[in-house]
Each structure stands twice: as C-alpha cells, then as structure tokens.
Amino acid sequence: MNKIFEIPLYPYTHSPDQDASIPVRRKVVVIGAGPIGLGAAIDLAQQGVEVVILDDNDKVSFGSRAICFAKRPLEILDRLGCGQPMVDKGVEWDVGKVFFDNREVYSFNLQPETGHRRPAFINLQQYYFEEYLVDRVRELQAQGAPIEIRGRNKVEAIGTHDDHVTLEVETPEGAYTLEADWLIAADGANSPTRRMLGLDFVGRVFEDNFLIADVIMEANFPTERWFWFDPPFNRGQSALLHKQPDNVWRIDLQLGWDIDKEREKRPENVIPRLRDMLGDKVEFELEWVSIYTFQCRRMEKFRHGRVLFAGDAAHQVSPFGARGANSGLQDTDNLCWKLGMVMAGKAPETLLDSYDVERIHGADENIMNSTRSTDFITPKSETSRIFRDAVLDLSEQYDFARPLVNSGRLSVPCTYDGSPLNSADALDGPSRTRPGSPCPDAPLGDDFLLSRLGGRFTLLTIDADAPDSFEEDGVEVTRLALSVRDDPTLELKRRYLGDCDSAVYLIRPDQHVAARRPGFDETHFRTALRRALGKE
Amino acid sequence: MSDQLILTPNIDTPDDFYADLLAAHEGLDKAQSDALNARLVLVLANHIGDRAVLSQALRAAALKEQQS
Numbered sequence: 001m002n003k004i005f006e007i008p009l010y011p012y013t014h015s016p017d018q019d020a021s022i023p024v025r026r027k028v029v030v031i032g033a034g035p036i037g038l039g040a041a042i043d044l045a046q047q048g049v050e051v052v053i054l055d056d057n058d059k060v061s062f063g064s065r066a067i068c069f070a071k072r073p074l075e076i077l078d079r080l081g082c083g084q085p086m087v088d089k090g091v092e093w094d095v096g097k098v099f100f101d102n103r104e105v106y107s108f109n110l111q112p113e114t115g116h117r118r119p120a121f122i123n124l125q126q127y128y129f130e131e132y133l134v135d136r137v138r139e140l141q142a143q144g145a146p147i148e149i150r151g152r153n154k155v156e157a158i159g160t161h162d163d164h165v166t167l168e169v170e171t172p173e174g175a176y177t178l179e180a181d182w183l184i185a186a187d188g189a190n191s192p193t194r195r196m197l198g199l200d201f202v203g204r205v206f207e208d209n210f211l212i213a214d215v216i217m218e219a220n221f222p223t224e225r226w227f228w229f230d231p232p233f234n235r236g237q238s239a240l241l242h243k244q245p246d247n248v249w250r251i252d253l254q255l256g257w258d259i260d261k262e263r264e265k266r267p268e269n270v271i272p273r274l275r276d277m278l279g280d281k282v283e284f285e286l287e288w289v290s291i292y293t294f295q296c297r298r299m300e301k302f303r304h305g306r307v308l309f310a311g312d313a314a315h316q317v318s319p320f321g322a323r324g325a326n327s328g329l330q331d332t333d334n335l336c337w338k339l340g341m342v343m344a345g346k347a348p349e350t351l352l353d354s355y356d357v358e359r360i361h362g363a364d365e366n367i368m369n370s371t372r373s374t375d376f377i378t379p380k381s382e383t384s385r386i387f388r389d390a391v392l393d394l395s396e397q398y399d400f401a402r403p404l405v406n407s408g409r410l411s412v413p414c415t416y417d418g419s420p421l422n423s424a425d426a427l428d429g430p431s432r433t434r435p436g437s438p439c440p441d442a443p444l445g446d447d448f449l450l451s452r453l454g455g456r457f458t459l460l461t462i463d464a465d466a467p468d469s470f471e472e473d474g475v476e477v478t479r480l481a482l483s484v485r486d487d488p489t490l491e492l493k494r495r496y497l498g499d500c501d502s503a504v505y506l507i508r509p510d511q512h513v514a515a516r517r518p519g520f521d522e523t524h525f526r527t528a529l530r531r532a533l534g535k536e
Numbered sequence: 537m538s539d540q541l542i543l544t545p546n547i548d549t550p551d552d553f554y555a556d557l558l559a560a561h562e563g564l565d566k567a568q569s570d571a572l573n574a575r576l577v578l579v580l581a582n583h584i585g586d587r588a589v590l591s592q593a594l595r596a597a598a599l600k601e602q603q604s
Contacts, residue, residue: 369551372551372554372555375555375558376554381561381569382566382569383561383564383566383569383570383573384558384561387554387557387558391554393599394596394597394599397596397599398543398596399543399544399545400542400543400544400545400546400547402545403545403547403550404550404551404554406551406554409551
C-alpha cells in the first residue's frame with residue numbers, strides 16, 4: 001500500500017480559537033480540504049483574504065479517485081502557483097483506442113491545438129493533486145499569507161445569519177464554536193453542509209455499478225486511453241484502461257445493477273476479472289479497489305446567503321468526461337475574485353448571484369454531456385442499444401460514425417453566454433473570444449498570454465492605444481499592450497483579432513472576457529467594468 | 537448535388553443529433569420503435585432521392601466495402 005495514504009498531511013493541532021470565551025470570527029471558512037476546498041482557499045489567500053480550512057480528516061483522499069485533469073484547471077492552477085508540479089508529475093496522452101466486442105474498431109489522435117502552455121489534459125492521481133495543493137498552502141504560509149488548515153476539525157452544526165455563519169466544530173480535544181463572515185462548502189457529493197442546511201440535491205440516478213481497480217504493473221501497454229464496448233472479458237458491459245504516474249493503471253469495469261458489491265470488491269473476485277482482461281502473462285498488484293454508482297444532479301442554487309457551495313457539493317456528474325474536479329476548480333475560479341471584491345467593499349453583494357448564474361450554466365452543460373456519455377455507454381433501452389451498436393459497427397469502416405461514438409466528452413470550459421456580467425459584443429472578432437469566454441492561451445515568444453492575465457482586471461490591447469490604467473469606484477484596470485508582432489505564429493491574431501486590425505478586451509480576474517471592441521473608448525470600458533462588478 | 541454517398545462526418549453537433557434521435561424513441565416499445573425507424577429511413581431516402589446514392593447507402597449499411 002502506498003504510504004502517502006497513511007501519513008497525516010495536516011495533522012491536528014490545537015488552535016487558540018478553541019480557548020476563546022467568545023467565539024472567534026474568521027473572514028472565510030472553507031469546509032473540505034479536497035481539490036476544490038484547497039483551490040478556493042489558495043485563491044483567497046493570494047488575494048490577502050483570511051481563510052481557515054476545516055476537514056474532518058487529516059490525510060489525502062484514499063485511492064486515486066479523480067485522475068484526469070484538463071487544460072483549463074491546469075491554467076487555473078498556474079494562476080494559483082501550483083500548475084508546474086502537476087504537469088511535471090502527470091502523464092500526457094493523445095491517442096485513444098475504441099474496441100467493440102473482440103476487435104479494435106478505430107483509434108484517434110487528439111492532436112491538441114498548438115500554442116498553449118498546457119496540454120489538453122494530464123492523468124494524475126488525486127492524492128498527488130491534493131499533496132501539491134497542500135505544498136502550495138505551506139509555501140503561502142511561509143510567506144505570511146493568512147491561510148490555515150485544521151485537520152480533524154469536523155463541523156457538526158451550522159447556524160446561518162444575515163451577516164455571518166456559526167459553526168460547531170468537533171475536534172479530538174472537544175468541541176468549539178467558530179464564526180465566519182462567509183462559508184464555502186466544498187465537502188463533496190455527500191456534503192454534510194448541504195444536509196445540515198436541509199437543502200435539496202435533485203437529479204437522475206443511474207442504475208449501474210462500476211468497479212475501479214488501480215493496479216501497479218510493469219506493462220507494455222502504450223500511454224493511450226483504451227475503451228471497450230461489450231468485450232469478451234466483460235460481456236454486455238464496458239471497460240476502460242488508462243495510465244497514471246508511477247506505473248499505476250486505472251481499470252474501470254462496468255458491472256451492471258444487480259450485483260453484490262461487497263462480494264465483487266474482494267480481491268479473489270477482482271483478480272480473475274483483471275486476469276481475463278490483461279492476459280495471464282502480465283504481473284500486477286492491486287493498489288485500490290472501489291465500486292461506485294453515480295448520479296447526475298445539482299443544487300437548485302449554489303449560493304445560500306453567506307454559504308457558497310462549490311464542486312461536487314453543488315453538482316455531481318458521471319465520471320465519463322472527467323467533469324467533476326475539473327468543473328469544481330472552475331467554480332472556485334469564478335467565485336473567489338467575486339467574493340474578494342465583495343469583502344473589500346468594491347462590489348455589491350449581489351455580484352455573488354452571478355456565481356449562481358454562471359456556474360449553474362456550467363453545471364448544466366457538464367450534466368448534459370456526462371448524461372449523454374452514460375446513455376451511450378449504458379443504453380437504457382433495446383432500441384438505444386441497437387443504435388449504439390450500429391454506430392460502433394459503422395465506425396470501424398466509416399469516418400462519419402466516429403464522432404457519434406461517445407465514451408466521454410472530455411471537459412472543456414464553458415462560455416458564460418448570456419451572463420449579466422457580459423457587455424454586448426462590439427467586435428467582429430473570433431467567436432471563441434466573445435464576451436463570457438475563457439481566454440484561450442497564445443504564445444508570446446518564450447512566454448504565454450495567460451501568464452500575464454488573471455488575478456485582476458486587465459485591459460488587453462492588441463495594436464490599439466489606451467491609457468496604462470484607469471480606476472472606477474476603487475477598482476483598478478491595468479493595461480497589457482500587445483501587438484500581433486509579439487506572436488510570429490499568429491495564434492494571438494487568429495484567436496483575438498480574426499479579420500480585425502486591432503482589438504481592446506476587458507478581461508476579468510478569472511481570465512474570462514467581459515467586453516471587447518476594436519478600440520479603446522473610456523465610457524464603454526468604464527461601463528463594462530461596472531457591469532462586470534454587478535453594478536449595472 | 538453529388539452522386540457520391542457522403543461517408544465523412546457531415547452532421548453539425550453530432551451529440552445533439554444523437555440525443556434527439558434517442559429522445560424520439562423515448563417511451564416507445566420495441567415494435568413502435570421499429571416502426572418509427574422504418575418511417576425515418578423512408579423519409580430520409582426520399583430526401584436523398586438520388587437512386588445511385590441510395591444504392592451506395594444500402595451497401596454501406598450492409599457493411600460491405602464501398603466500390604469507388
């Protein structure tokens with residue numbers, strides 16, 4: 001067993017808050033030290049906002065769990081100062097193969113678009129992901145940032161008020177009361193916070209079970225994603241093989257609905273299944289086995305007064321498409337700059353309602369995509385199965401059927417079309433950079449565009465004049481002046497200008513486009529800034 | 537109009553189309569679904585019209601290699 005699971009990463013220590021006769025009021029409390037809670041806390045700490053993370057455990061998550069991290073979350077992690085260790089450790093892959101019955105029907109190469117700092121996605125065990133985030137917390141602490149993780153601090157009760165929340169926290173040394181101006185609940189799909197507040201979580205249950213086995217093997221399988229529909233070793237079901245770092249391989253076997261979970265989890269039952277799949281000659285060792293079922297559902301609203309839900313606590317999807325942790329980080333990316341602005345008195349509290357609008361839009365897109373993948377992998381009627389098998393049969397001979405094969409549509413960030421924070425598009429430019437879009441990266445010589453954006457409002461000018469900065473109600477916008485000549489590959493031009501000769505973009509702290517037009521106009525961009533802060 | 541059957545991807549947002557296709561069958565029993573599929577084939581065939589293309593489509597669906 002990998003020892004990373006056993007060593008406390010943030011062991012319990014006594015906090016002076018536990019001795020206070022009057023409960024101490026903290027600025028922000030985050031419940032849950034998983035990828036989303038840690039991401040939120042780092043984002044806030046980088047803004048100088050005091051944040052305390054409470055977790056009922058003191059270790060990384062058990063087992064590899066989330067393993068596929070997409071480009072957008074890696075870009076967010078770059079902004080949070082911890083993208084590089086993830087990419088250094090992670091496994092990159094481009095080739096996927098699709099098998100049906102006993103034959104390979106086709107393979108594909110994702111051939112990711114060039115001119116981005118980060119790959120389309122990496123495979124990395126969740127425990128490494130969490131470990132590197134905790135490393136970043138420690139680094140921030142060493143720099144004096146107001147961030148703290150309290151292990152074995154379990155929240156047992158929550159009281160909500162107009163301007164704060166109260167928390168009853170259980171520790172190995174007894175209970176204490178803590179108050180917070182704001183609470184971020186990132187406590188997972190079974191969110192105790194959601195339950196304590198009596199909030200609903202409605203959606204669709206999928207009647208299926210999947211066995212995940214992470215095995216360690218020195219195998220000759222290439223670094224590719226292999227997906228089987230109805231293979232001989234798992235008849236009528238699906239299977240997935242995917243590589244992680246350290247010679248760990250993720251194997252995912254669909255088991256169907258009517259099974260005995262405890263029995264199927266036992267090594268004496270798991271190992272023969274894996275033998276059938278991998279062949280007799282492969283030596284392997286089981287690292288982690290789990291059986292999961294899943295649901296696609298979300299909360300009706302993610303903001304409940306001073307309590308903000310993020311990640312799986314707010315929305316749950318099927319694992320196909322890697323949309324869980326990936327979308328959760330986009331939640332905190334969206335939320336934390338808004339919360340920072342509201343707490344600093346630079347934006348009205350109603351700005352936080354746009355978190356609901358934008359991330360519910362994202363959650364619905366993710367739920368739709370992951371539901372479709374699930375319906376393809378597990379057809380719910382005889383006719384659905386006939387269509388599915390017809391697509392697979394045709395895909396072996398004809399290109400046209402391949403886009404219809406759906407074993408998971410990998411997570412891509414959503415564009416916040418229709419968001420109240422967007423200003424009307426005033427540039428006849430590329431669709432992918434319209435207001436609401438996440439800024440696509442572009443090369444700038446030895447550097448990349450995204451490393452110069454984010455964490456503040458930026459006025460990106462490309463071959464256009466503008467003041468170096470301007471201020472509106474205490475919020476400063478700084479200019480990033482570029483020219484198409486800064487990128488000889490012309491990706492900057494293709495992604496931001498299209499056929500236009502110049503452009504000015506107002507970019508939000510989360511690297512989404514708020515407004516754009518061909519040239520600078522003071523009134524236009526002041527209004528756009530006010531709108532992006534929820535003041536229009 | 538080409539007299540050659542298109543066998544390269546030709547549907548915008550294929551996932552949306554596939555979801556619509558399955559939704560059309562939602563709530564139908566097998567016989568009703570078969571009947572819907574038969575009607576759908578006839579409607580699409582009429583839209584194509586070209587007999588040469590329809591012959592190629594029949595061969596393609598039978599998973600016999602296209603003669604080029």
